[in-house]
Amino acid sequence: MRKLLLILMIFGLSVGLIYSQEKQAEDVEDISLEDMLNVEVTTATKSKVTISEAPAIISVITADQIERLGVRKLSDVLNYVPGFTMVDSYWKPDIIVARGVRPTLYNDKVLMLINGIPAYDAASMEFFLDTVPIDGVDKIEIIRGPGSTLYGTNAFAGVINVITKKEGSNHARIGYGSFDTKEAGLFFNRKVGKVSFTFSASMRDDTGFMKEAADEAGIEGKNIYERDIHSFFGSMSYEGFTVQVGHGYQRFGKFGPTPRFAFGNNFNTESGKATHLKSYINIFYEKTFGKLDTKFTVHYDDTDKQSAIGTFGAIYELLGVLEPGTAPDVAYYRFGGTCLLGEFQAQYGFKNHTLTAGVSFEKRETKHLADMYDDLNGNLLASSSTQDLPFDTNDLGGYLQLDGKLTKQLGYIAGVRFTKLGINDKW
Secondary structure: OHHHHHHHHHOOOOEEEEEEOOOOOOOHHHOOHHHHHOOEEOOOOOOOEEOOOOOOOEEEEEHHHHHHHOOOOHHHHHHHOOOEEEEOOOOOOOEEEEOOEOOOOOOOOEEEEEOOEEOOOOOOOOOOHHHOOHHHEEEEEEEEOOOHHHHOOOOOOEEEEEEEOOOOOOEEEEEEEOOOEEEEEEEEEEEEOOEEEEEEEEEEEOOOEEEEEEOOOOOEEEEEEOEEEEEEEEEEEEOOEEEEEEEEEEEEEOOOOOOOHHHHOOOOOOOOEEEEEEEEEEEEEEEEEOOEEEEEEEEEEEEEEEEEOHHHHHHHHHOOOOOOOOOOOOOEEEEEEEEEEEEEEEEEEEOOEEEEEEEEEEEEEEEEEEEEEOOOOOOEEEOOOOOOOOEEEEEEEEEEEEEEEOOOOOEEEEEEEEEEEEEOOEO
């Protein structure tokens, strides 16, 4: 038995156990082109339309397709989307380049939604794809192109809407593979009367692998490539009322030696790590009055990101921010804060047209903005970006969109959005 396990580890194969209560969906080859065009999507217009009718360039990846691809991270799924490229930087992995539009250090040019709710954090306004357990994903709708009228902030180059399962086969899985990779996941749902429950969780840990590299100063060294992901998501629905809660944890090794080995990880392969914590709650209430559909949402998010930066604190000594000899061997940059969002939306359909209108309010409180700490959850050494923390940023906005079909082949979409920005309650 030990020899068998050793062989599996050498060849990098994974051992898995999968339990399912239902048969797998039909083969992709058996789905007709007509059926594919009739798949319903909601991201383009915030109402149900088929892909062929949606006034946007949109792709849909289903849970069955994710399973067939064999991927275990949502970030890997996007590599299969035309026009999307995933790149890594020293600060973080999985930065999305959409149609050639590349962010700087943050995922802030493409908007990620979780069931239609923005998933960016308060400090750097970016997102991490693997906040949602892959076992609980029903489908992912991807818009290639702007969606700022309906969604506002960050929807500049595209929109990614991760839609979770409301029902499906209960299942659990475990796996083990090379680099001491351990995986587990589950999905559970149940309905009691008019109340529906779902719960999903995913876990992936590995020890990573070492890679030799040379930094921009020509110094040679090694970096460790490591990625640990833990996440869960739960939902309860009663008629038009839904409450969703989620939590995500990630820990990963840096993906490049820049700015320099001497600063980035101080020649210590156990340094250069980053952690990301995110907890959130979404509340929905939907009600229909004839042809008028209304929806009220509330979202709360708390995010904390800490990134080891080695002896980079020595620069603060040179600048006089820190006393000589006080910079730690491994310093940490920290970003974090809370975000509260409320939105009311109304839609009215007539003939071949849909009018969508809404108002929204968002309050972001930044608690950490590139602050330097002496350890993970350690003591504050310096406030790098501002001395006035915490501070609030408030957005008050409204939008109006009209979309529909002029002829059987010709459709249109037109809209306008207004946003008023305030800082620390000053507008």
